[in-house]
Amino acid sequence: MLAGIIGAPNKGKSTLFSALTSTDVQIADYPFTTIKPNVGIAYITEKCPHVSLGLRACNPKNSGCINGIRQIPVKVIDVAGLIEGAHEGKGMGNQFLNDIAAADALIIVVDVSGRTDPMGNPCQNCDPSADIKMVLEELAAWLSDIIKRHIKDGSGEGLQGSLAKALAGLKVSDESIEKAVKNSGVSAVKSSFTDADLFSLAKAILSESKPFIIAANKADIGGHSDNLERLKKEYGGANVVACSAAVSLAVNKAVAQGIIEKGADGKIALLKKGIPEEQERAVSFIKDFIERNGDGVQTLINKVYLEVLNNIVVYPVEDEHRFTDHFGNVLPDAILLKKGGTALDLAREIHTEIAEKMLYAIDARTKMRIAKDHVLNDGDIIKIVSAAGKA
Ligand SMILES: Nc1nc2c(ncn2[C@@H]2O[C@H](COP(=O)(O)OP(=O)(O)OP(=O)(O)O)[C@@H](O)[C@H]2O)c(=O)[nH]1
Ligand SMILES: [Mg+2]
Known part of the structure; x- marks a missing residue:
């Protein structure tokens, strides 16, 4: 899976990427700083089960555990800024659109302070929702161009078949295509399509296959509450996250330098005494921002x-009593599974043969036997019992 960071230029996409992945990338106060995409690993976090199990520690292998918080690696990509007309080659052109084709979901970054316009130039009071509309229109225009190039009138494949071919490599499932055709209101039995038909199809495909969330960035710059409220009203409160990529990046750097420490509760404490006054002021600002x-x-x-x-x-384990793998590592792996995933789906993630010869599973918390089709929950610790590897 891959999350794509997109948006108009100069909104803080690369700063967000850097804060998420702890890698240095080019960041600057002018549009089109990023030309080539940056790909990296970020970490999602949740309470590590070793804490609720009362274990002293764990031995994570495919992830990390800091202060009782499990850090699970996930992929992100940061691309060039997008401006109106990008699908026709304006700005950095449509190369970057191809760069995000492989993304399963998008983070649309806007400047909630309203200090940059949709071109990335300075502005006094710009409306960040204009950026989102522009981004969604450009994505739809790009996709409808792709569809147009591939759909041959009367090819005999039907709309669905042509779309599946056109969208190969874009991480669009057949199911999404089917739903999108239905939702677009475009007749699937037509033999030719207008530009408006294609645009509706593209929009429907996007909303099925590239779900997005909004990063209301630069929230550290005051006076943005109207913009934030407007975004939440328009796109739903749960889909808009106020953030400051710059503050998060500063926190990471200060932690790495041993100046501050981040507690299990996320609170920040000053570690180093006697730092220069200017640095102390900066620490106090970021501490305050994160606390609020x-x-x-x-x-x-x-x-x-x-x-x-x-x-x-x-969390798969081999020993349901000690919560370990074969080598005695406590809670070694944290596996991402689609909601609704079963014990058998988990077995498939571990090894094909283990899945093929799976007998049943054991819930390591309750020690109860569970069936292959048992739906798992977030935080479950599971032993898969399989005949694989046995004579
Ligand atoms: N105050 C503040 N400034 C920020 C924040 N995030 C980024 N910036 C600044 O905004 C400017 C642009 O940041 P970038 O991360 O380069 O923006 P971008 O969206 O990647 O820009 P392009 O690659 O040109 O599209 C830089 O001067 C950053 O320091 C933030 O959360 N708060
Ligand atoms: Mg950038």
């Missing part, structure tokens, strides 16, 4: 993977 607003950047990535993409985290 929480860590929006972390909320964003958690929401994208857990809510927008509908995943849960489950």
Whole structure:
């Protein structure tokens, strides 16, 4: 799975990427700083089960655990800024649109302070929702161009078949195509399509296959409450996360330098005494911001993977009494599974043969036997019992 960070230029996409992935990328106060996409690993977080189990620690292998918080790696991509006409090659052109084709969900970054316009230039009181409309229109125009190039009138494949071919590589499932055709209101038995038909189809396909969440960034710049409220009203409160990528990035850097410490509750404490006054002021600003607003950047990535993409985290073990793998590692792996996923789906994530020869599973918390088709819950610890590897 992949989350794509997109938006108009100069909104803080690369700053957000850097804060999420702890990698240095180019960040600057002018449009089109990013040309080539940045791909990296971010971490979603949830309480590690070792805490509720009363274990002293865990030995994470495919993830991390900091202060009792499990850190589960996920992929993100940061692309060039998008302006009106991008699908026709304006700005950085449509290359970046191809860069995000592989994304399963999008984080649309806007400047909630209203200090940059949709071109990324300075502005006094710009409406960030204009950016979102522009981004969605451009995506739809790009997609409808792709569809147009592929759909041959009267090809005999039918609309659905042509769309499946046109959209290969764009992470659009057949199910999404079917739903989108229905929702677009475009007749599937037509033999030719108008531009308006294609645009409606593209919009419907996007809303099925590229769900998005809004990062109301630069929330550290005051006077943005009207913009934030408007965004929440228009796109739903749960889909808009106020954040400051710049503050989160500063927090990461200060933690790495041993200046501050982040507690299990997310609170920030000053570690180093006697730092220069200017640095102390900066620490006090970020501490204050995080205390008042929480860590929006972390909320964003958690929401994208857990809510927008509908995943849960489950922990497979081999020893249901000690919660370990074969080597005695406690809770070694945290696996992302689609909501509604079963014990058998988890087995498939571990190994094909283990899944093929799976007998049943055991819920390690209750020690109860569960069936292959048992639907798992977030935080479940599961032992898969399989005949695989046995004579
Ligand atoms: N105050 C404030 N400034 C920010 C924040 N995030 C980014 N910035 C600043 O905004 C400017 C643009 O940041 P970038 O991360 O380069 O923006 P971008 O969206 O990747 O820009 P392009 O690659 O040009 O499209 C830089 O000067 C950042 O320091 C934030 O949360 N708060
Ligand atoms: Mg950038």
